[in-house]
Amino acid sequence: MKSENMKILITGGSGFIGSNLIRYILTNTEYQIVNVDKLTYAGNLNSVEDLLPSKQYFFEHADICDRSEIERILYKHKPDKIMHLAAESHVDRSIDDSSEFIRTNIIGTHTMLDLSKSYWLKLSDLKRSNFIFHHISTDEVYGDLESRDALFTENTSYAPNSPYSASKASADHLVRAWGRTYGFPIVITNCSNNYGPYQFPEKLIPLIIINCINGNLLPIYGKGDQIRDWLYVEDHVKALLKVLVDGGIGETYNIGGGNEKTNLQVVSQVCEILDSLLPLHPGKIKSYKDLIHFVKDRPGHDKRYAVDSSKIEQKLNYMPEEFFESGLLKTVTWYINNIDWCESVKNGSYHGERLGLTEGLKE
Numbered sequence: 001m002k003s004e005n006m007k008i009l010i011t012g013g014s015g016f017i018g019s020n021l022i023r024y025i026l027t028n029t030e031y032q033i034v035n036v037d038k039l040t041y042a043g044n045l046n047s048v049e050d051l052l053p054s055k056q057y058f059f060e061h062a063d064i065c066d067r068s069e070i071e072r073i074l075y076k077h078k079p080d081k082i083m084h085l086a087a088e089s090h091v092d093r094s095i096d097d098s099s100e101f102i103r104t105n106i107i108g109t110h111t112m113l114d115l116s117k118s119y120w121l122k123l124s125d126l127k128r129s130n131f132i133f134h135h136i137s138t139d140e141v142y143g144d145l146e147s148r149d150a151l152f153t154e155n156t157s158y159a160p161n162s163p164y165s166a167s168k169a170s171a172d173h174l175v176r177a178w179g180r181t182y183g184f185p186i187v188i189t190n191c192s193n194n195y196g197p198y199q200f201p202e203k204l205i206p207l208i209i210i211n212c213i214n215g216n217l218l219p220i221y222g223k224g225d226q227i228r229d230w231l232y233v234e235d236h237v238k239a240l241l242k243v244l245v246d247g248g249i250g251e252t253y254n255i256g257g258g259n260e261k262t263n264l265q266v267v268s269q270v271c272e273i274l275d276s277l278l279p280l281h282p283g284k285i286k287s288y289k290d291l292i293h294f295v296k297d298r299p300g301h302d303k304r305y306a307v308d309s310s311k312i313e314q315k316l317n318y319m320p321e322e323f324f325e326s327g328l329l330k331t332v333t334w335y336i337n338n339i340d341w342c343e344s345v346k347n348g349s350y351h352g353e354r355l356g357l358t359e360g361l362k363e
Contacts, residue, residue, distance in 0.1 A: 005031075005032070006081065007031070007032040007033075007077065007079045007080050007081075008031055008082070008083055009034040009073070009077060009083070010022065010033060010034065010035055010036065010082075010083045011037070011064050011082075011083070011085055011112065012036075012037055012084075012085035013033070013037055014035060014044055014047060014048075015085065015086075015089075016194065016196075016198055016200060016233065017136070017194055017233060017236060017237065018037070018085045018086075019044070019047035019198050020047075020196065020198060020233045021083070021240060021241075022035060022048050022057070024234065024241070025056075025241070026054055026057060029241075030056070031056065033057050034058045034059075034060060034073070034077045035048075035057070036060045036073055036086070037086065038062065038063045039061060044198075045059070046344060058077060060077075063108075064086050064104065064108035065103060065107050065111055067111055067115065070112065071115050071119075074116065075119065080127065080130060081130075082116055083136065084112055084136060084175075085136045086104065086108060087168065088100050088104045088164070089138075089164065091164045091298070092202075093164075094162055094163035095162065095298060095300075098163035098164075098167070101164055101167040102163075102167055104167075105167035105168055105170070105171050106170045106171055106174070109170075109171040109175065110174055113133070113175065117184050120133075120184065132185045132186070132249065133175070133178075133184065133185060133187075134240070134243060134247075135171065135172065136189055136191070136240065137168050137172050137188055137191075138165065138168050138190060139190050139192050139193075139254070139256075139305045139306075139307050140160065140164070140165035140168065140305065141158050141160050141165055141190065142156045142158060142159065142190075142305070143159030143161055143165075143302065144159070144303055144304065145305065145306060146304075148304075151307060152254060152305070152308060153254065153311075154190075154253065154254055158172070161300045162300055162302075172188055172190075176188065179249075180250075185249045186249070186250065187247045187249065187250070188253075189239070189240060189243055189252070189254075190254050190255070191231055191255040191256070192228065192230065192255070192257055192305060192307050193229065193231060193305070194233045194236055195231070195232065195233065195328070196327065196334075197233070197334040197335075198233075204267075205328075206335060206342070208266075208270045209274070209331075209332055209336075210335065210342055211291070212270070212274050212278075212288045213278070213339060215291075217291050217292075218267055218288070218291045218292045218293060220267055221263065221294075221295060221296075221298055222294065222296075223264070224264030224267065225262050225264065225303075226262065226301060226303055227261065227262050227303065227304040227305070227306070228260070228261065228263070228266075229256045229257055229258065229259060229260050229306045229307060230257050230259040230261060230327075231259070231320065232320065232321075232324075232330075232331075234322070235320035235322050236255060239312060239318050242312075242316050242318050243312070246316050248315070253311055253312040254307040254308060254309050254312065255307070255312060256306065256307035256308070256309040257322075258309070258320065260304075261324065266328075267292060268289060268292075269324075269325070271287060271288035271289045271291075271292075272289075273328065273329055273332045274288050275289075277332065277333065277336060
């Protein structure tokens, strides 16, 4: 990659995707990183702790809605590019209380755009011409796919169906408007479901792994027939860097893994890997699959997401490297070996209420 001395400001760098992005950059490039993170329940500095101290890395504990702090950070560190990942992202939480999603995902994005634009206008001609604001978003903004053969493209109309996806769609629209109205150099990426190391244990795959290890029931919404396209997180961060460096100003790129699975298939595959790596002692339960427990579906649950990644493949020569089976094996193995990390990031603020994870369900 070019511009080895490049300094990148990353919001939400202590979250799942953000921490994997920072780990990849620190391990594979000479880029400098400014990690701006509020450190909410899902953000954890332990995710990059083993790579520190590093002359490439700077941390700023700040809320993206805090205008004075963000302005201070911009002019202190003088980033060449910005990658905006900070967001509330758990659909169940957004259903129970949408207020923080509106604040962080919409107002926070507006704050970042407004202050970044002012900062950009004060840069030298050379730095201004190389600047970019990269907004990282989700395929959930497109809504639900009814046809089994259809795919979301970059031109698919937005139709979000949850408070979370609506807040992300709003953020996408703001970013696009700043590009069109002000000539602000933006790029947007919309990714499919990520999985891999360092994911907060409320999301499906780590939740299932940890429940298996603890001998708890494995809750699955409805019949488990919801379909998602799964993208290994390291493949995603490689794509993000590719877009940051080589992407076209004003463009949108879908990033998918090409691995469509039902939720029941995902849970079953996790169980099969654990049956092999961490077999149960002889007893009533012969396989972790025996712990599968179907619960009432959540409101407005989208049936299928799947993105068409042909644009990024053709324009930027990007392809994911990980098959779902190989990525899932790496993921399960990582969680088995890092169960202490999982316990350290769980602060008790979310107990899986919507999934019916009460004490009565524990086996």
